[in-house]
Amino acid sequence: MTEQRTLTEKGRETRLRLLRSAEQLLATQGYANMRITDITSNAGLSAGAFYRYFTDRHQITLELMREMIDEMAEFIRSPFDESDPKRSVLESTHKYFEFYDEHRAVLGVLVEMSQTDAQVAAFWDETKRAFYARIARSLRRGVRLGVIRDDIDPQIAAEMLGSMTEFYAFQRFAMNGSGLTDVSTADATRTIAEIWISGMGLNEQDAQRSAPDDTETD
Amino acid sequence: MTEQRTLTEKGRETRLRLLRSAEQLLATQGYANMRITDITSNAGLSAGAFYRYFTDRHQITLELMREMIDEMAEFIRSPFDESDPKRSVLESTHKYFEFYDEHRAVLGVLVEMSQTDAQVAAFWDETKRAFYARIARSLRRGVRLGVIRDDIDPQIAAEMLGSMTEFYAFQRFAMNGSGLTDVSTADATRTIAEIWISGMGLNEQDAQRSAPDDTETD
Amino acid sequence: MTEQRTLTEKGRETRLRLLRSAEQLLATQGYANMRITDITSNAGLSAGAFYRYFTDRHQITLELMREMIDEMAEFIRSPFDESDPKRSVLESTHKYFEFYDEHRAVLGVLVEMSQTDAQVAAFWDETKRAFYARIARSLRRGVRLGVIRDDIDPQIAAEMLGSMTEFYAFQRFAMNGSGLTDVSTADATRTIAEIWISGMGLNEQDAQRSAPDDTETD
Amino acid sequence: MTEQRTLTEKGRETRLRLLRSAEQLLATQGYANMRITDITSNAGLSAGAFYRYFTDRHQITLELMREMIDEMAEFIRSPFDESDPKRSVLESTHKYFEFYDEHRAVLGVLVEMSQTDAQVAAFWDETKRAFYARIARSLRRGVRLGVIRDDIDPQIAAEMLGSMTEFYAFQRFAMNGSGLTDVSTADATRTIAEIWISGMGLNEQDAQRSAPDDTETD
DNA sequence: GATGAATGAGCATTCATTCAT
DNA sequence: CATGAATGAATGCTCATTCAT
Structure with missing residues (x-):
C-alpha cells in the first residue's frame, strides 16, 4: 500500500x-x-x-521532484521590475543560483533521468517552459517599454538566456563546477547579468528614463 | 579478453x-x-x-565518447576570424549545431552519465574546458583588437556564452526540443549570434573598422 | 551483504x-x-x-574448513602419554581415524583444493604443521626419556609418520578405500601403531622400565 | 575428430x-x-x-596420466634386492622421489581429480595397488627370508609404508613442501629408509646373513 | 508499524565447441 | 593444418518485492 x-x-x-x-x-x-x-x-x-x-524508487524520486517544482513555481512567480532591469536581473540570477544550490541533488537527477524517463522529461519540459515563458514575458514588456531591442524574437532570446543561466548553474552546483573556472558566485552573477543586459540591448540610461510603473503580476 | x-x-x-x-x-x-x-x-x-x-557496456560507451571527443577536438581547432566576428560567430554556431545534431546520442548520454560516473564526468569536464578555452582565447584577442568590451572577464564570459550555446543545443538536439519553442535552426542560430555579438559589446561598425588582419592560428 | x-x-x-x-x-x-x-x-x-x-561457494567452503580446523586443534591438544607409548599411539591413531571419518567430506576437499587454491593450501599447510609439531614434541620427549632412538631427526620422523597416518586415513576414509586392501579399522590401527613403535625404535620393555612420570603439558 | x-x-x-x-x-x-x-x-x-x-581437457589430462603411469609401471618393475634391504630401500626411495619430482604436475592433478572424477580415481587406485603390491611382495619375501618380522600383515604394512613415502613425496614435490620442514632430499631419504627398516623389524646383520640370491622379476 | 527472511526474475559473463575461410 | 569469429548453454549474482512474525 x-x-x-x-x-x-x-x-x-x-x-x-x-x-x-x-x-x-x-x-x-x-x-x-x-x-x-x-x-x-x-x-x-x-x-x-x-x-x-x-x-518504488521511481515514485519517491518523482515525489522529490514535485517538492522542488513547487518551490520553483513560487520562484517564478516572484516580481521582476523591468524599470530597473539591471538590478532585477542581478537579483533574479542571484535567487536562481540560490535555488539551484539548494536543490542541486534533485536538479542533477532531473537532467540524468530526462534522457531515459519520459515522465521526468515531461516534467522538466514543463518546468523549463514556465521558466522561459516568464523571461519571455519580461522581455516583451521591456520591448514595449523601449528598453530592449526589438530586432530579436523575445521567445528564442528567453530560451537562450535562460539556457545560459540554467546550464551555468547546473555545471556550477549540480556538477561541482565541472568545466568551469573557479570564481566567486558574486562575480559569476555580475558577469551573467552584464551579458543579459547588453545581450538584450538594454541601455541603462534609456531604461531609467522611460520605465513606467508597471510591475508584472504573472 | x-x-x-x-x-x-x-x-x-x-x-x-x-x-x-x-x-x-x-x-x-x-x-x-x-x-x-x-x-x-x-x-x-x-x-x-x-x-x-x-x-562491458561501460567500455563500449566510453569508446563512443572517445570517437566523438576526437571529432570535437577537430572542431575546436577550426579557425575563428575575429576581424569579422558576426560572420564567425554565425559560422561557428552553425557548425556547433551540426556537430551536436550528429552526435546527439552520445552527447545525451554524456549528460546522463556525468551524474553517476566519475570517468565520464572527467571526460566531459575536459571537453568543456577545451571548448570554453577556445572561446576565451578568441574573446581576449577581440579585446586586444578593440572590438570587444574590456569590462568583462573573458574566461567567465566564455563559459557563460558557451553554456548558452551548448545547453540550447542539448535541449534542441539531444532532448528533442524539450522546453523549447519550435523555430528553425537558422533562426535559432541567428538569434544566438546576436546575443553573442551584443552581449560582448561588439559593434559591427567598430569591428569592421579596426579589424587588423590577424587570423588565429591556435 | x-x-x-x-x-x-x-x-x-x-x-x-x-x-x-x-x-x-x-x-x-x-x-x-x-x-x-x-x-x-x-x-x-x-x-x-x-x-x-x-x-560464494569458496567462502562457504572455507567456513566448513574453519569449523573442522577448530576441532582438529582440539584433537591436537589432547594429551599423549609417552610413558606408555604403545597404548598412546593406539589411542591417538584411533581418535585420528575417527576424526578423519567424521570429516571425510571437508578433508577430501582440502586435498582437492590445495592444488588450486592458495588460501586453502595455506590453511592445510598450517594444520599439518601443527599436527606434525605435536608429534615431534612427543618424539623429542621420548628421546629424553630414553624410550625412542636418538639417531633420527624427530622433526622429519614426525612428518613421515604423520604422513603415513594421514594419507592412509585419507585413502581409507576420504577416498573410500581407494588403493587399499579391505581390512578392519581395528587391524589397520594396530598395524600402524606397530610401525610407529618399532619405526621409532621403541622397545616396550625399555619403555615400561625407564618411563618417569612426566605427562605432556602444552 | x-x-x-x-x-x-x-x-x-x-x-x-x-x-x-x-x-x-x-x-x-x-x-x-x-x-x-x-x-x-x-x-x-x-x-x-x-x-x-x-x-576436451579431460582427455588430454588422461593422456598425460597414461604417459606417467607407463613410466610408473617401469619403475615398479625395477629389481629390489631383499638380501641388502637397507641399500635397496634407500635406492628405491631415491628413485621414487626422483620420479615424483619429475611428474609432480600430473601427480598433483591425480590427487586433485580423484575427489571428483571416477575415471581418474580408478586410475589412481590401480596405480597404488600395483605399487603397494610390489612392496607387499618384497615384504613377504623378506619374511620368508627371516629378515622381516612376521607378526605384521605384510599387505597392510605395505600400504602404510607406501602411504608414508607417497604422501611425503606428494607434499614435498607436488605441494612445494607444504607442511614440511625444509631438509635436503638426501636427509629425508635416509630418515624414511630408517623408518622402513626398523618399522619392519629388519635387522641388518640378520639380513646380510640369510639373504639368498633371488631377485624379484615381477 | 517495522523487521528481515525468502523469493525469483533479470542480466552479465564465461567458455567449450563448431565452422567457414 | 590452422585460424579466429560466432554461438549459446550454463551459472553466478543482484535486487525489487512479498510476507509471516
Whole structure:
C-alpha cells in the first residue's frame, strides 16, 4: 500500500526520513546507482519499511521532484521590475543560483533521468517552459517599454538566456563546477547579468528614463 | 579478453557493427536501459559475441565518447576570424549545431552519465574546458583588437556564452526540443549570434573598422 | 551483504542448513562440481537465499574448513602419554581415524583444493604443521626419556609418520578405500601403531622400565 | 575428430606441443583452472587447433596420466634386492622421489581429480595397488627370508609404508613442501629408509646373513 | 508499524565447441 | 593444418518485492 492517508505521527516522520534519505543518495550517487535498500539502510530502516510509503524508487524520486517544482513555481512567480532591469536581473540570477544550490541533488537527477524517463522529461519540459515563458514575458514588456531591442524574437532570446543561466548553474552546483573556472558566485552573477543586459540591448540610461510603473503580476 | 590483438577484416566489421548498435540504443533508451543483449541482438549477433570486442557496456560507451571527443577536438581547432566576428560567430554556431545534431546520442548520454560516473564526468569536464578555452582565447584577442568590451572577464564570459550555446543545443538536439519553442535552426542560430555579438559589446561598425588582419592560428 | 550483522533465530538456522547442504555436496561431488544452486536446492531454498549468508561457494567452503580446523586443534591438544607409548599411539591413531571419518567430506576437499587454491593450501599447510609439531614434541620427549632412538631427526620422523597416518586415513576414509586392501579399522590401527613403535625404535620393555612420570603439558 | 592416425610430421609435433602446454598449466594452476584456450594460447596456437587432436581437457589430462603411469609401471618393475634391504630401500626411495619430482604436475592433478572424477580415481587406485603390491611382495619375501618380522600383515604394512613415502613425496614435490620442514632430499631419504627398516623389524646383520640370491622379476 | 527472511526474475559473463575461410 | 569469429548453454549474482512474525 502506498496511500498516505491515515498515517500516524510516527508514520509521517518515517516517510519524511525516507524522502530525505533518498535525496541524499540522489545527490551523491545519482538515480542509476540508488537502490531501495540504500534508501532504507541510510534511513536506519529495514528493507520492507520502504513499501509502506512508496511503491518504488521511481515514485519517491518523482515525489522529490514535485517538492522542488513547487518551490520553483513560487520562484517564478516572484516580481521582476523591468524599470530597473539591471538590478532585477542581478537579483533574479542571484535567487536562481540560490535555488539551484539548494536543490542541486534533485536538479542533477532531473537532467540524468530526462534522457531515459519520459515522465521526468515531461516534467522538466514543463518546468523549463514556465521558466522561459516568464523571461519571455519580461522581455516583451521591456520591448514595449523601449528598453530592449526589438530586432530579436523575445521567445528564442528567453530560451537562450535562460539556457545560459540554467546550464551555468547546473555545471556550477549540480556538477561541482565541472568545466568551469573557479570564481566567486558574486562575480559569476555580475558577469551573467552584464551579458543579459547588453545581450538584450538594454541601455541603462534609456531604461531609467522611460520605465513606467508597471510591475508584472504573472 | 577484449580488444583482441589481431582482428581480421570480418572482426573489425563486427566490432563497428556493435559500436553502431550501441550508439543507436543509447539514442533511443539511454545508458541506464541499454542491455548487453540489446546491443548484440540489435546487431544481429549472439550474446557472447559482445565480449570478444568489449568488456562491458561501460567500455563500449566510453569508446563512443572517445570517437566523438576526437571529432570535437577537430572542431575546436577550426579557425575563428575575429576581424569579422558576426560572420564567425554565425559560422561557428552553425557548425556547433551540426556537430551536436550528429552526435546527439552520445552527447545525451554524456549528460546522463556525468551524474553517476566519475570517468565520464572527467571526460566531459575536459571537453568543456577545451571548448570554453577556445572561446576565451578568441574573446581576449577581440579585446586586444578593440572590438570587444574590456569590462568583462573573458574566461567567465566564455563559459557563460558557451553554456548558452551548448545547453540550447542539448535541449534542441539531444532532448528533442524539450522546453523549447519550435523555430528553425537558422533562426535559432541567428538569434544566438546576436546575443553573442551584443552581449560582448561588439559593434559591427567598430569591428569592421579596426579589424587588423590577424587570423588565429591556435 | 554477507555475514549479516543481526541474524534472527530462523536466519541462523538457515545458515546452518546451507552449511550442512554444502558439506553434503562436497562429500559427494567435490568442490569442482558443486554449484550454488545445488547447495540451495539441496537445502530447500531459492538461489538468492545463499547470498544472504555467504558471498560464494569458496567462502562457504572455507567456513566448513574453519569449523573442522577448530576441532582438529582440539584433537591436537589432547594429551599423549609417552610413558606408555604403545597404548598412546593406539589411542591417538584411533581418535585420528575417527576424526578423519567424521570429516571425510571437508578433508577430501582440502586435498582437492590445495592444488588450486592458495588460501586453502595455506590453511592445510598450517594444520599439518601443527599436527606434525605435536608429534615431534612427543618424539623429542621420548628421546629424553630414553624410550625412542636418538639417531633420527624427530622433526622429519614426525612428518613421515604423520604422513603415513594421514594419507592412509585419507585413502581409507576420504577416498573410500581407494588403493587399499579391505581390512578392519581395528587391524589397520594396530598395524600402524606397530610401525610407529618399532619405526621409532621403541622397545616396550625399555619403555615400561625407564618411563618417569612426566605427562605432556602444552 | 580426435583420431591420431594419419598425422603428418607437423601434426604430431603440434599434438606434443599441446600435451606439454597442458602439463605446464596443470603444474601451475591445477586442472580446475585450466581452460582449453589457456592450453592453446600457451602453446602458441589458436583455440580451434585443440580439437584436431583432443576432444576436451579431460582427455588430454588422461593422456598425460597414461604417459606417467607407463613410466610408473617401469619403475615398479625395477629389481629390489631383499638380501641388502637397507641399500635397496634407500635406492628405491631415491628413485621414487626422483620420479615424483619429475611428474609432480600430473601427480598433483591425480590427487586433485580423484575427489571428483571416477575415471581418474580408478586410475589412481590401480596405480597404488600395483605399487603397494610390489612392496607387499618384497615384504613377504623378506619374511620368508627371516629378515622381516612376521607378526605384521605384510599387505597392510605395505600400504602404510607406501602411504608414508607417497604422501611425503606428494607434499614435498607436488605441494612445494607444504607442511614440511625444509631438509635436503638426501636427509629425508635416509630418515624414511630408517623408518622402513626398523618399522619392519629388519635387522641388518640378520639380513646380510640369510639373504639368498633371488631377485624379484615381477 | 517495522523487521528481515525468502523469493525469483533479470542480466552479465564465461567458455567449450563448431565452422567457414 | 590452422585460424579466429560466432554461438549459446550454463551459472553466478543482484535486487525489487512479498510476507509471516
